[in-house]
Amino acid sequence: MRISAIGEFGLIERIRRILPRPRRAILGIGDDCAALRPTAGTDLLLTTDLLVEGVDFTLQTITPRRLGRKAMGVNLSDIAAMGGLPRAALAVLAMSPDGEIEFVDELYHGLQEEGARFGVELVGGDLSASSTLTIGVTLVGEVATGKAVTRSGAKPGERIWVTGRLGAAAAGLAALRAGYRPPDDRIETPCELTSPLQEAIRQAIERHLSPIPRIREGRALAGAGVASAMIDLSDGLASDLTRLCRESGVSATIREDRIPIDQAAAAVAQHFGHDSLAMALQGGEDFELLFTSSWKPADIAAIFPDVATVTEVGEVQEAGQGCRLERRDGSTVTLTGGYDHFERR
Amino acid sequence: MRISAIGEFGLIERIRRILPRPRRAILGIGDDCAALRPTAGTDLLLTTDLLVEGVDFTLQTITPRRLGRKAMGVNLSDIAAMGGLPRAALAVLAMSPDGEIEFVDELYHGLQEEGARFGVELVGGDLSASSTLTIGVTLVGEVATGKAVTRSGAKPGERIWVTGRLGAAAAGLAALRAGYRPPDDRIETPCELTSPLQEAIRQAIERHLSPIPRIREGRALAGAGVASAMIDLSDGLASDLTRLCRESGVSATIREDRIPIDQAAAAVAQHFGHDSLAMALQGGEDFELLFTSSWKPADIAAIFPDVATVTEVGEVQEAGQGCRLERRDGSTVTLTGGYDHFERR
Numbered sequence: 001m002r003i004s005a006i007g008e009f010g011l012i013e014r015i016r017r018i019l020p021r022p023r024r025a026i027l028g029i030g031d032d033c034a035a036l037r038p039t040a041g042t043d044l045l046l047t048t049d050l051l052v053e054g055v056d057f058t059l060q061t062i063t064p065r066r067l068g069r070k071a072m073g074v075n076l077s078d079i080a081a082m083g084g085l086p087r088a089a090l091a092v093l094a095m096s097p098d099g100e101i102e103f104v105d106e107l108y109h110g111l112q113e114e115g116a117r118f119g120v121e122l123v124g125g126d127l128s129a130s131s132t133l134t135i136g137v138t139l140v141g142e143v144a145t146g147k148a149v150t151r152s153g154a155k156p157g158e159r160i161w162v163t164g165r166l167g168a169a170a171a172g173l174a175a176l177r178a179g180y181r182p183p184d185d186r187i188e189t190p191c192e193l194t195s196p197l198q199e200a201i202r203q204a205i206e207r208h209l210s211p212i213p214r215i216r217e218g219r220a221l222a223g224a225g226v227a228s229a230m231i232d233l234s235d236g237l238a239s240d241l242t243r244l245c246r247e248s249g250v251s252a253t254i255r256e257d258r259i260p261i262d263q264a265a266a267a268v269a270q271h272f273g274h275d276s277l278a279m280a281l282q283g284g285e286d287f288e289l290l291f292t293s294s295w296k297p298a299d300i301a302a303i304f305p306d307v308a309t310v311t312e313v314g315e316v317q318e319a320g321q322g323c324r325l326e327r328r329d330g331s332t333v334t335l336t337g338g339y340d341h342f343e344r345r
Numbered sequence: 346m347r348i349s350a351i352g353e354f355g356l357i358e359r360i361r362r363i364l365p366r367p368r369r370a371i372l373g374i375g376d377d378c379a380a381l382r383p384t385a386g387t388d389l390l391l392t393t394d395l396l397v398e399g400v401d402f403t404l405q406t407i408t409p410r411r412l413g414r415k416a417m418g419v420n421l422s423d424i425a426a427m428g429g430l431p432r433a434a435l436a437v438l439a440m441s442p443d444g445e446i447e448f449v450d451e452l453y454h455g456l457q458e459e460g461a462r463f464g465v466e467l468v469g470g471d472l473s474a475s476s477t478l479t480i481g482v483t484l485v486g487e488v489a490t491g492k493a494v495t496r497s498g499a500k501p502g503e504r505i506w507v508t509g510r511l512g513a514a515a516a517g518l519a520a521l522r523a524g525y526r527p528p529d530d531r532i533e534t535p536c537e538l539t540s541p542l543q544e545a546i547r548q549a550i551e552r553h554l555s556p557i558p559r560i561r562e563g564r565a566l567a568g569a570g571v572a573s574a575m576i577d578l579s580d581g582l583a584s585d586l587t588r589l590c591r592e593s594g595v596s597a598t599i600r601e602d603r604i605p606i607d608q609a610a611a612a613v614a615q616h617f618g619h620d621s622l623a624m625a626l627q628g629g630e631d632f633e634l635l636f637t638s639s640w641k642p643a644d645i646a647a648i649f650p651d652v653a654t655v656t657e658v659g660e661v662q663e664a665g666q667g668c669r670l671e672r673r674d675g676s677t678v679t680l681t682g683g684y685d686h687f688e689r690r
Contacts, residue, residue: 008686009588026388027495030592032426032577033390033486035493038383043371045378046468048483050437052475081377092395092481097687123391129686130397132477136437138393140485141378148380150372232377243354247375341353341474342442 003104004097008127011104018108022121025088034123036088036140043148045141047078053133055341061176064103066209067135068110074234075139076118076213077287081232083149083222084141086120086215091137094130107135118215149222154229154248154292160314161300163217163289166237167265167276170283172208174272175201182206200267207262211287217310218289220303227291237313238281238335240290242323248292251321254314254335256328281325281335292316348449349442353472356449363453367466370433379468381433387487392423398478400686406521409448411554412480413455419579420484421463421558422632426577428494428567429486431465431560436482439475452480463560494567499574499593499637505659506645508562508634511582512610512621515628517553519617520546527551545612552607556632562655563634565648572636582658583626583680585635587668593637596666599659599680601673626670626680637661 003011015029022028027035038044051057051071062070072089079086091111093104112122120139182205214232221227231244237259245252261280269276293300297312304310314326323335348356360374367373372380383389396402396416407415417434424431436456438449457467465484527550559577566572576589582604590597606625614621638645642657649655659671668680 003687007688011687027493031496032423032575033392033429033493035427035488036389036391037490038387038389042383044381044383044389044485046381046433046435046483046485047378048435048437048469048471048481050439050471050473050479050481052439052473054476055439055474078377082380084378088391090391090393090483092393094395094397094400094477094479124393126393126395126481127686128395128397129400130477130479131399132439132475132479134395134439134475134477134479136393136395136471136481138391138435138483140389140391143380145382148372148378151376230377341472342348342356343352 001101002097003099003101006101011127014101015104015108018105019112019122022123025121025123028121028123034088034090039142041145042142043145045079045082045084045143045148046138047075048136048138049074050134050136061181062209064106065110068107069114069210071135071137072111072114072120073211073213074287075137076215077211077232077234079139079141080214080218081230081289082143083147083218083227083230084143085219086118086139086141088121088123088140089115089137091122091125093125094128094132094134096131097129111137118213143222147222149227149230151229151231151244151247154244154250154316156250156316156318158228158292158294158316159297159312160252160254160316161291161293161310161312162233162237162260163214163310165260165262166233166286166288167279167283168204168207168262169211169285170279171265171268172204172206174274175205175268176208178272180205182209197267197271200264203264204268208285211285213287214289221291224303226293226295226300226303228293230289230291233286233288233290235284236282237290242335244290245323249319251317251319251323252314253317253324253326253332255326258311258313260311346446347442348444348446351446356472359446360449360453363450364457364467367468370466370468373466373468379433379435381485384487386490388490388493390424390427390429390486390488390493391483392420393481393483394419395479395481406526407554409451410455413452414459414555416480416482417456417459417465418556418558419632420482421560422556422577422579424484424486425559425563426575426634427488428492428563428572428575429488430564431463431484431486433466433468433485434460434482436467436470438470439473439477439479441476442474456482463558488567492567494572494575496574496576496589496592499589499595499661501595501661501663503573503637503639503661504642504657505597505599505661506636506638506655506657507582507605508559508655510605510607511578511631511633512624512628513549513552513607514556514630515624516610516613517549517551519619520550520613521553523617525550527554542612542616545609548609549613553630556630558632559634566636569648571638571640571645571648573638575634575636578631578633578635580629581627582635587680589635590668594664596662596664596668597659598662598669598671598677600671603656603658605656
């Protein structure tokens, strides 16, 4: 059934029925504003991300349910990067009146599911007609008063760390562009996959379509006072490190032999003849956390029982040298690249 | 100069320079999240509105600066309708990489100006490329704990009130559609205007392009405990009253002879051969406040020194009869109409 058949207010009522009644929020969908009671002793965190069809996603490679999950997930990652706890979300949707109601249902189920995994209630939003499918989420989080970890606190002499392993999201995007599809999504799978490459491609696509926000890790790093500065890897290690260094007024050197390249990314890169290091450095949407710390490596490792959770990749230096990569042969190159929405391609 | 010439991060830096450094917010543009410290003893209000070119506005009739002001203003109106005080905003913008940087400058100047009039700081947002120009604002406000005025508190026997006078925004839209333009906007003015009609048209267009959020009135109504339920008139008195009644589980009757029709709207309606009552009932975007109250009219009037600020228009009744208009001849009709984004036109 088309949206125009039930109209804007019919659609709002339908979305309201999809979403559970808020338990912690004072007021959800159905009023001029949503309302929350702030937790005593916390600062408020606010973030918003817009996903535009044909720019940030294509419905050829993502189901509406996964799209809803991802729209929530990319915002969760921003809260994680401040060391915060996400609480409530607003969602905006602009789409054609000829669009299917079932698409909207699935999208909001996805938004709700991913939010609920992290304790987030979807409490409001807005709908509009548009010829370009556009989805936006605004997320509100909390962090102990004065404890938000910014991008601007890195100091020379500190070590640089990343969570998880890098490059899988870029590898997944490469696989999707080559026509591979996740088997569970009932989207056509034009390419035959054979193990173990099949498993690597599946994992990489999964990381691209359904990023894992590092809320738990971000809170551990902020709570213990480990991280002096933090950013999430949305545009790639090279550009996000450059951004953190600019905000902190420092330089940095990371070492090629320390970059934790994801195993699936390495396998997929090899299959497609791509450079897995470039995927780790320039590939966006890994949504791991990059942070700096004056703590000793052993003390940081002790916070994370799983030894693979964090990896030291380099050092913060005095301003003036930019962000550099030290190659295996000892030479250094300046880090460049990353995603730009308004770049002509 | 085109946006693609400076890219996403050049544009972010440019917007950062347009906006004053936040004074009350802890963290503005330039990090993963913005951060605010909630005021003790308050609840948080959250609202978001999306404006899509060709649906919610056309650049034929609004300058980018006014568009920025309006995008902020419609959200301010939602905070007003809860009796809240607005504090901080996030703005999202999706547009073509071929768009002009000067357009973006003007838009953000408008957002900032209108926010600043009401103490709002623009602390973050997101940018994306899109073939459809889309602007969204999320606004965060505060209200004394437990004092938010919802849509659901109206009780039978209470009186129904509106602030200001109605129909001017719809009249302004009619004038714009007929080719009239505000003289100050340097947009082509194809029609000659002669006073006093000229002045009425100018006022009506002004009300359509630059709505006045009733923050002060909303706070007075919430603070004194006057309003039992409140909603802003974004879609027209008929549909917004219907919505308030549905949320409150009540019926309502308003009286034709009480509807405060704006004088400029009446003049413009007469000129174009339109029905000014229909403009007041079905015309959207007046952004006045509709509220219900058990207070005596004299006590409500005493709160507002300007006698024209509020008008009693009808009564709340037991559920079951819907929302009705009592005509001058004593007959009643059911109220219908209002704006629907997904209605086929």
